[in-house]
Amino acid sequence: xxxxxxxxxxxxxxxxxxxxxxxxxxxxxxxxxxxxxxxxxxxxxxxxxxxxxxxxxxxxxxxxxxxxxxxxxxxxxxxxxxxxxxxxxxxxxxxxxxxxxxxxxxxxxxxxxxxxxxxxxxxxxxxxxxxxxxxxxxxxxxxxxxxxxxxxxxxxxxxxxxxxxxxxxxxxxxxxxxxxxx
Numbered sequence: 001x002x003x004x005x006x007x008x009x010x011x012x013x014x015x016x017x018x019x020x021x022x023x024x025x026x027x028x029x030x031x032x033x034x035x036x037x038x039x040x041x042x043x044x045x046x047x048x049x050x051x052x053x054x055x056x057x058x059x060x061x062x063x064x065x066x067x068x069x070x071x072x073x074x075x076x077x078x079x080x081x082x083x084x085x086x087x088x089x090x091x092x093x094x095x096x097x098x099x100x101x102x103x104x105x106x107x108x109x110x111x112x113x114x115x116x117x118x119x120x121x122x123x124x125x126x127x128x129x130x131x132x133x134x135x136x137x138x139x140x141x142x143x144x145x146x147x148x149x150x151x152x153x154x155x156x157x158x159x160x161x162x163x164x165x166x167x168x169x170x171x172x173x174x175x176x177x178x179x180x181x182x
Contacts, residue, residue, distance in 0.1 A: 006046030007092060010034045010085035015077035016065055022077050024057070024064040026087065032059050034085070038127060040068075041086040042118050049086055067093045101131075103161055109135045118147055122167065133166070145180040163164065 013023040026034035037055035043049025071077050092100060093171040101124045109118045119141065123134040125148070135147040149155060149168060158167040170177075 005089040005102075006070075006086045007089050007100065008046075008084050009037070009087055010064075012042065012080045012083045012085065013063075014059075014081045015074045018074050020067070020071040020073045020077040021082060022068060022071070024066050024068045026064050031064060034064055035059075035066075037087050037091060039087075042080055042083040043086070044084060046086040049084070057101075066104070089157065096120075099159060099161070104133065104166065107159075107161070107164045107166045109133065109147070109166045109168060112167050112177075113165075117141075118168070122146075124151070142178055145178055148177045148179070150177075 002110055003048045009027050011025045011027075013025050015021070016023045024034060026032070028034045028036075035054075038054050040052050040054055041049035042052055052071075055067040055069050057066040058063060059065075068077075068080075070084045071080070089100070089102070104121050104124060107121045109121060110116060112120055117138055119135040119137040121133050125132045125134060131151040133147070133151055137144050137146070149170075155168050155170065155174075156166060157169050158165075160166075
């Protein structure tokens with residue numbers, strides 16, 4: 001049995017106005033890309049989420065607002081507060097040099113020099129200028145901790161999703177990006 005993979009692309013923050021518009025926090029880049037999906041699954045998990053048709057989605061100041069078919073008043077919209085927005089992974093287009101964060105989590109990270117295992121990607125974080133891989137050291141590593149590695153062309157030399165492997169070239173001084181955990 002083949003299960004569909006779902007991506008968490010946003011969150012419902014609450015209701016806006018009397019006609020049931022939803023305030024949406026978008027995890028897409030740009031934030032307005034969340035409007036590119038005509039059907040959302042709303043729920044705590046994708047598997048138990050309900051399917052909703054998006055009538056309209058637009059930018060409103062720094063936030064996104066959405067109107068959903070069947071949600072026509074403030075109370076109905078407020079009932080969706082806290083729900084996550086999911087879409088199927090095959091609906092998301094990526095360029096050859098782009099990756100979905102979900103694809104990178106779980107990949108091993110090795111240093112190009114000698115292929116030293118740094119650890120496994122456990123998360124990605126965004127700090128404005130670039131995304132960063134959060135890499136937890138392997139259990140057998142002499143020093144336990146986490147690396148915060150910039151996801152830039154200068155550092156990331158190869159991403160092989162089929163092998164689950166990211167190769168990095170850490171310049172001198174990058175050991176400052178390691179935080180020991182005791």
